[in-house]
Amino acid sequence: MTVKACGVDFGTSNSTVGWWRPGQQTLLALEEGKTTLPSVVFFNADEESVAFGRAALAEYLEGYEGRLMRSLKSILGTGLMTGQTEVQGRPLRFLDLLSYFISALKQRAEVSAGRSFEQVVLGRPVFFVDDDAEADRLAERTLGEIARQAGFVDVAFQYEPIAAAFDYESRIQREELVLIVDIGGGTSDFSLLRLSPDRVTKVERLGDILANGGVHIGGTDFDKQLSLRAVMPELGYRTRLRNNAEVPSSYYFNLATWHTINFAYSRKVWSELQGVYADALERDKLDRLFNLISKRAGHWLAIQVEAAKIALSDSDSTLLSLQEIEDGLQHEVLRETFHESIDQLLGNIERTVGGLLQDAQLQAAQVDTLFFTGGSSGVPLLRQRVAAMFPNATVVEGDRYGSIGSGLALDAARRFG
Template sequence: MEVVDVTATACGVDFGTSNSTVGWQRNGRSALLQLEDNRHTLPSVIFFNAEDDAVSVGRAALAEYLAGCEGRLMRSLKSLLGTSLIDGQTEVQGRALRFRDLLTQFIGELKRRAEHAAGRPFSQAVFGRPVFFIDDNAEADRLAENTLAEIARSVGFRDIAFQYEPIAAAFDYESQITREELVLIADIGGGTSDFSLVRLSPQRAGRAERRDDILANGGIHIGGTDFDKYLSLSGIMPLLGLGSRLTNNNEVPSSHYFNLATWHTINLAYTQKAWRELQDIHRDVRERDSFARLLKLVEQRDGHWLAIKSEEAKIALSQHDALTLPLERIGQEVRLQRSGFDGAIAHLVGAVEDTVHRLLHDAGVAADAVDTVFFTGGSSGVQLLRQGIAGLLPDARRVEGDLFGSIGMGLGLDAARKFG
């Protein structure tokens, strides 16, 4: 019979921009809890179903939305932390709902599902956090962490600690190695790209204090949703009139396209003010057919559907050189090339590479001293980004972790060390 430590009340929570996981220590080993449909990941999505007056999360939320149910889809909630939007509100089914309450609702559901899967309550947790919630703003970064801690306490976590997400991934990788290594952890998530340079070994793994093993941390607020955005702007939005001309030869204003291509601003395209502006523009556009597609998309509130299609294309282009993307809701299809995707995100990849270069410089470590690059995070599969990071460390071994589970596993290990 399997023996489980029923006294354990600690877990590790990876609240991600796109997906979330919860890890815990079971029989002396870290494991991920099943959160939805026997899967360890729960998409960080909430759907308010207006037809049934009900709320769903995760894959169920996405399925209801994509099935055409009337309602409101909310995603990339983590991106609100540290911004002024966290204290704002939105309208859902005719009721004002604070963004802070949205995060509380999702994290509370994440806790409930984890406890159901584990068969016990969790009162202690180590939450993962990016190296920087907000770039170059220490005060906003502290606010983001404090807000997340307040929300965690409000849903029932009594004791809360934080760990950098790449460090958590390092702990997961360390459980798999047999000798000492100097490792660059590259965690490319939905909202941020985070890096840690860490000395790892089986002997060091047992230490309670690991500060001396961490040579440097760095990060930048660029992640998978940014890649989705620029793929959409370069490859999909031209079908809706982006880059086309008005009768006075000026370009059609781009702000509405940028709102629709950015997860946490999609709903701004649905306001009455935005609709009036689009109607005014429509009277002066030259390419009326393409702009009519934009009007149809906004009128049907299909912005999140389009963003999901862009995400699907990004994932496909991480594996293939080209694809034909069907866009049935606007009656079109588009041929997308990886080379075009690479061109659209080159400026983002360059900024990420600069972050890695600064990290090595700050640590005083030569590139050839790094033994391994450990890739994790759902967006680490983007080929241009992976090649760029690996190219900075040509002698290092490349290892791919569990793209969606390494952080949660590592946080589970850290929770057991911190809280017992």
């Protein structure tokens, strides 16, 4: 059976495209033979070109002049959807930026598959925006419009944790009550479903979905909190001015947040910091901040913080190099510091999961399986705290970067054939 539709998992950190074919690999190669394409765009001013994914990160790290944009999905549902930025001296709408990336994703998938795709099932978080139903609907409509601009004719949506459930269901031998725990780059999403090998061919599954929930917390938030707790103090965060007030925190929050890093490079910020510097008590730390901004090294620093977060999954400490900011500068980051920095976020995740059980009118002991997926589900403390809520459940580790895309491809095959 030739399936004409694909599934697209447009992720905050990484994206995949799945095409269901019996007996063959579902996910398509998108870059250098890899099935993931980092959700990154680099506008190379030196070469007057645009790069995506790993190539974009490589050009940025090689020192080319230009503009790096990451965590593109985080724009959806925010005020930035109607805003614009400046790239190579020209205005660029954030919506057009998203369109560039989705178009590149589609084109790469079609080259890999050797065919065109007109139908798509797009993954979406349970909530693009917390506690704002209208903004959430607008975000979905906007993403749908962008997909159509990229060339898709028929566009459907599926919750990302449900897509992951479909992927898991394709391999089980008996009926299970499953909690899908999808911790992505920008959101944490959860679904409680009854899965069974007898139901895998059904298109309509509403009766099997007991509850959905989500919260706007993900891996980029873990990066942000680690940066603010362990790194930004080395650049003057929370240091004092002569009047005993703190150095304004907005500069550091922008630099610690992937999709707002470029805001720190404006002339207005540079001018404001001159005045702050005159009254600062720890100017040596602000010197580092000035070096970071003058070199436009915010994304470089964010990459170092992300690498430190990953390293702390396996080690009690890691050494973070700040060489780009100051010669010879290094900073030891402890796993304990990381855990402290994300404690409140994990508490919010636990409350969201608890609310899911209440919505489904179930007890934790009734859940058979915890299925973890999403790149940020690799944080051991997160898995431990969620698993502790379900002591009787079997823990299953899914493909962190591929389960959703594979499930969306299965869903696309059922819907569009």
